[in-house]
Amino acid sequence: MQHRSSMLTRAVRFTTLAALAAPASALAGGFSLNEQSASAMGTANAGAAANPENATTVLFNPAGMSQLSGTNISFGAAVLDIDAEAKEGAEARRNLPGPAPIMADGTRGGDIADPAILPNLYLTHEVSESIDVGFGVHAPYGLAADYEDDFVGRYFADETELTAIAFTPSVSVSNGQGLSMGVGLNVIYAEGRLTRYQDLAGRIYQTASEQAQLGGASPQQADQIARQAVSAAQDPYADIEGDDIAVTFRVGFLYELTDQTQLGLTAQTGTELNLKGDAEIRNFPVPGQPGMSTTLSEKVEVPLAIPESATFGIRHQLLDDVTILAGATY
Numbered sequence: 001m002q003h004r005s006s007m008l009t010r011a012v013r014f015t016t017l018a019a020l021a022a023p024a025s026a027l028a029g030g031f032s033l034n035e036q037s038a039s040a041m042g043t044a045n046a047g048a049a050a051n052p053e054n055a056t057t058v059l060f061n062p063a064g065m066s067q068l069s070g071t072n073i074s075f076g077a078a079v080l081d082i083d084a085e086a087k088e089g090a091e092a093r094r095n096l097p098g099p100a101p102i103m104a105d106g107t108r109g110g111d112i113a114d115p116a117i118l119p120n121l122y123l124t125h126e127v128s129e130s131i132d133v134g135f136g137v138h139a140p141y142g143l144a145a146d147y148e149d150d151f152v153g154r155y156f157a158d159e160t161e162l163t164a165i166a167f168t169p170s171v172s173v174s175n176g177q178g179l180s181m182g183v184g185l186n187v188i189y190a191e192g193r194l195t196r197y198q199d200l201a202g203r204i205y206q207t208a209s210e211q212a213q214l215g216g217a218s219p220q221q222a223d224q225i226a227r228q229a230v231s232a233a234q235d236p237y238a239d240i241e242g243d244d245i246a247v248t249f250r251v252g253f254l255y256e257l258t259d260q261t262q263l264g265l266t267a268q269t270g271t272e273l274n275l276k277g278d279a280e281i282r283n284f285p286v287p288g289q290p291g292m293s294t295t296l297s298e299k300v301e302v303p304l305a306i307p308e309s310a311t312f313g314i315r316h317q318l319l320d321d322v323t324i325l326a327g328a329t330y
Contacts, residue, residue: 031143031162035078035118036060047325049313050254050264055122058134061252061266061313062170062182065124065132075121082113084145092153094201094230100223102201102230109151113144130176134184136168141190141306155199155235162304164190170250178256186250186268191243192275192302198236200285205230234293236284242277242302260317270308276301 035041037056040048052064055074086108094102124134143162147154170184208229212222252266279300286292313327 031141033118033139033142035080036120036138036140037074037122038076038078039074041078043325045327047264047313047315047327049252049266049311049327050262050315051313051325052254055124055134056120056136058122058124058136058168058170058184059138060311061254061264062134062184062250063172063180063252063254063266064264065134065170065172065182066130066174066180066254068124068126068132070126072124073122075119077117077119079115079117080113081115083111084113085109085111086147086151086153090152092155095155095199096201096205096230102205102227104152104155104199106150106152106154107148109147109153112147114146116142116144118142130174132172132174134168134170134172136166136170138166138168140164140166140186140188154197157196158237159193159195162190162192164188168250172252178262180254182252182254184250184252186248188246188248188271188273188306189243190246190273190275190304192241192304194240194302196238198238198281198284200233200236201230204233233285234283236281236293238279238281240277240279240300240302242275242300244273244275244304246271246273246306248306262315264313264315265311267310268308271306273304273306274301275304 034045036059037048039053040056040060043051048060049064050061052061052067055065055068055072057064057068088108090108092104094104096102118139120136120138122134122136122138124132126132141162141164143160145157146159146161147157149158151158165188167187168184170182172180172182174180205226209222209226212225213219217225248269248271250266250268252264254262254264256262277300279298281296283293284296286294309329311327311329313325316324318324
């Protein structure tokens with residue numbers, strides 16, 4: 001039982017690392033979603049920290065609520081439809097040491113990204129001349145990739161998915177002389193899934209080659225027999241799912257420098273989500289029992305770091321119908 005548990009632990013470790021590495025370009029570039037507001041998208045999110053047009057300022061800079069009167073509601077949705085697939089000529093080498101590799105057969109995996117809808121809803125309310133409160137619901141982070149089952153890189157990744165939703169209560173205060181401060185929380189619920197096929201080519205090859213040579217086969221014959229065993233073997237399938245809740249804190253400032261110019265600054269703390277759930281590996285071969293397979297399962301935890309960030313924005317009304325917006329995010 002202990003041997004089986006350690007075997008599963010190693011398999012899960014390899015599965016987790018490979019599944020996380022598969023969408024490397026997306027993870028390296030960040031999984032933050034910028035499509036949080038139709039009005040902000042219309043200006044490419046420029047100067048959002050200094051441009052409280054509507055209730056979406058709950059997210060971009062809670063201090064901006066002090067410039068809104070009465071009760072305000074903003075809602076919308078963004079549709080993401082990405083066409084992405086592996087490059088022509090993509091290939092993968094099976095996990096087999098030596099100068100004569102076994103290449104994985106298969107296709108380019110098809111279009112890996114299905115259309116996705118990102119809804120958002122924001123509400124602000126003026127409590128008094130100096131105090132405003134707000135609340136938002138949005139999808140701050142996300143990632144999705146789903147290859148076809150015969151993808152040539154199926155031993156590195158099959159399906160990778162991260163879905164997150166955040167609830168954002170906020171409050172702002174104003175000194176009545178052009179300076180406002182706002183604070184808010186992002187209560188984030190996230191769930192993720194990582195899957196891939198397990199490549200046991202090295203283990204299968206070694207076992208088949210040793211058995212063939214014990215039966216009197218030459219090294220060349222044993223090599224051919226072992227390669228045929230690798231091609232005929234059924235691949236185990238690893239599936240990891242988990243979820244978690246985390247909280248980040250946001251603070252923002254908004255200052256009216258002149259009647260035409262105002263500056264905004266907002267910062268958000270980082271956190272770490274620990275996606276706790278189950279790992280399952282189906283069709284895993286039973287050691288010492290050729291032709292027999294089993295399903296392994298174990299509790300797992302996958303860490304997911306949410307980085308801190310700071311955004312500066314400036315808005316300047318150049319003419320009655322011309323406004324300049326600029327900003328930077330770290």
